[in-house]
Amino acid sequence: MVFKKINQELANISSDTTTLISVGTKVIGDLNFSGNLEILGSVVGNVISGDDGSRVRILHGGSVKGDIKCSLIEINGNAKGNIFARDHLSIESQSEIEGNIHYASVEMQTGARVRGTFSYQKLQQDGRLSSEENATGAKVKAISSNNK
Numbered sequence: 001m002v003f004k005k006i007n008q009e010l011a012n013i014s015s016d017t018t019t020l021i022s023v024g025t026k027v028i029g030d031l032n033f034s035g036n037l038e039i040l041g042s043v044v045g046n047v048i049s050g051d052d053g054s055r056v057r058i059l060h061g062g063s064v065k066g067d068i069k070c071s072l073i074e075i076n077g078n079a080k081g082n083i084f085a086r087d088h089l090s091i092e093s094q095s096e097i098e099g100n101i102h103y104a105s106v107e108m109q110t111g112a113r114v115r116g117t118f119s120y121q122k123l124q125q126d127g128r129l130s131s132e133e134n135a136t137g138a139k140v141k142a143i144s145s146n147n148k
Contacts, residue, residue, distance in 0.1 A: 016053070023061060030066070039064060039077070046081070053087075060094045067099075082116075084129055102129050 017035035025041035039062040046066040055072040062077035076092035093111035121129040
């Protein structure tokens with residue numbers, strides 16, 4: 001049933017508005033969007049869409065430093081922050097992620113690197129993950145060892 005919904009959303013992608021953050025572009029601040037968002041450049045801030053069927057893609061070379069909340073998320077670049085994928089998360093082979101991942105459905109390719117936790121979340125009746133309402137925006141802190 002989940003895959004049927006994902007396929008329906010993917011079929012609608014071509015008719016939605018697409019926003020492109022191109023190579024060499026740096027956006028500073030929270031980014032709220034609808035439709036599709038393609039990131040080849042850099043975003044320093046939260047990337048958020050509350051729309052059903054919205055999609056964000058961080059392509060190879062692209063990066064986000066902030067939380068990501070969206071229905072469909074595809075990562076093949078760098079993400080540093082918490083990720084909330086309401087429908088589906090695809091972690092591609094070139095991905096480098098540092099943060100906690102909250103998902104309803106996930107796939108991960110060989111070669112992807114993730115530092116953080118994976119937390120399966122069922123969708124609530126309002127269409128949000130249960131962890132979204134409790135998110136404080138706290139970032140994952142690096143754990144270093146004392147070399148003595």
